[in-house]
Amino acid sequence: MQLQASHISVMQEECCSFFREKQLLTFVDGTLGAAGHSSAILQEHPEMTLLIGIDQDPLALTMAKERLKNDLNRVRFVHGNFENLKKYIDHPVDGILLDLGVSSMQLNIDERGFSFMRDGPLDMRMNTEGDLTAEDIVNSWREEELATIFRDLGEERKWRQVAKAICQARRKTRITTTLQLAEIISSVIPRYGKLHPATLVFQGLRLAVNRELEVLKKVLPEAIDLLAPGGRLGVISFHSLEDRIVKECFRHHPDIAILTKKPLVPSREECRKNPRSRSAKVRFCEKLKKNTD
Numbered sequence: 001m002q003l004q005a006s007h008i009s010v011m012q013e014e015c016c017s018f019f020r021e022k023q024l025l026t027f028v029d030g031t032l033g034a035a036g037h038s039s040a041i042l043q044e045h046p047e048m049t050l051l052i053g054i055d056q057d058p059l060a061l062t063m064a065k066e067r068l069k070n071d072l073n074r075v076r077f078v079h080g081n082f083e084n085l086k087k088y089i090d091h092p093v094d095g096i097l098l099d100l101g102v103s104s105m106q107l108n109i110d111e112r113g114f115s116f117m118r119d120g121p122l123d124m125r126m127n128t129e130g131d132l133t134a135e136d137i138v139n140s141w142r143e144e145e146l147a148t149i150f151r152d153l154g155e156e157r158k159w160r161q162v163a164k165a166i167c168q169a170r171r172k173t174r175i176t177t178t179l180q181l182a183e184i185i186s187s188v189i190p191r192y193g194k195l196h197p198a199t200l201v202f203q204g205l206r207l208a209v210n211r212e213l214e215v216l217k218k219v220l221p222e223a224i225d226l227l228a229p230g231g232r233l234g235v236i237s238f239h240s241l242e243d244r245i246v247k248e249c250f251r252h253h254p255d256i257a258i259l260t261k262k263p264l265v266p267s268r269e270e271c272r273k274n275p276r277s278r279s280a281k282v283r284f285c286e287k288l289k290k291n292t293d
């Protein structure tokens, strides 16, 4: 298994710029990954005394520790899900960043089972110690439950047909690999332009395995609650379902000012250099100072 920090941080300059004008004594990176954003933020904020880096993937923490080895006295690493933010942190913080989804490292390792381009076990867990895998879902969830995932989380137009094809196939033999599943999907979905037929179904499964939308809905109000007055929260999302959750939470939350009326998107240059950044959107908000009159 390659242990290379191949992930390029998305919209790093834009994210850093929102924190640049602030004094950051304490900071939470809820999606530490290979610590690209965190290392830039630590560098720009010598005043910072504590950065709490959370990741549910033990491999990401190993890489982050290596990347941040010169700052270990200022960093606390947490192996866990950011949905438990308030269990890990019991004091106000000056900044929080969430860079959602999977890293390139996770995508590029066959054994993690995230990619329909690579043959691997049907896993898709970001937390390799978690209980539920994509294989469990594909082989044991009812046809209607699979269909709901593909429709609501994958936004796949042929959700019904894919669920049916999977249930037919699994009656003959257990579906255990990414390529086996990709082949079943391709048998009912034609290629739409450049998109691989399995793209949306894999997206839906990944979101279901990791409960990604559910944990995002839970963490946003808790993150805002945790911010000190004047503190800032930034969220980088990678598809419309996530971005909608962030937008709605910011729009209705009474304790914040929205700093990005429209989400920021990566420059053409960044998209060219890092195609994974193409679908990124960043939104920032700031916790209001309480009126003490």
Ligand SMILES: C[S@@+](CC[C@H](N)C(=O)[O-])C[C@H]1O[C@@H](n2cnc3c(N)ncnc32)[C@H](O)[C@@H]1O
Pocket: 007, 008, 009, 010, 030, 031, 032, 033, 034, 035, 036, 037, 038, 054, 055, 056, 057, 060, 080, 081, 082, 083, 099, 100, 101, 102, 103, 126, 215
């Ligand atoms: C896009 S990468 C972050 C990359 C990082 N910002 C960097 O610059 O290197 C997302 C990381 O967040 C982790 N992650 C995603 N959702 C999480 C959650 N709910 N709780 C904890 N970690 C999560 C993933 O395991 C992955 O390592």
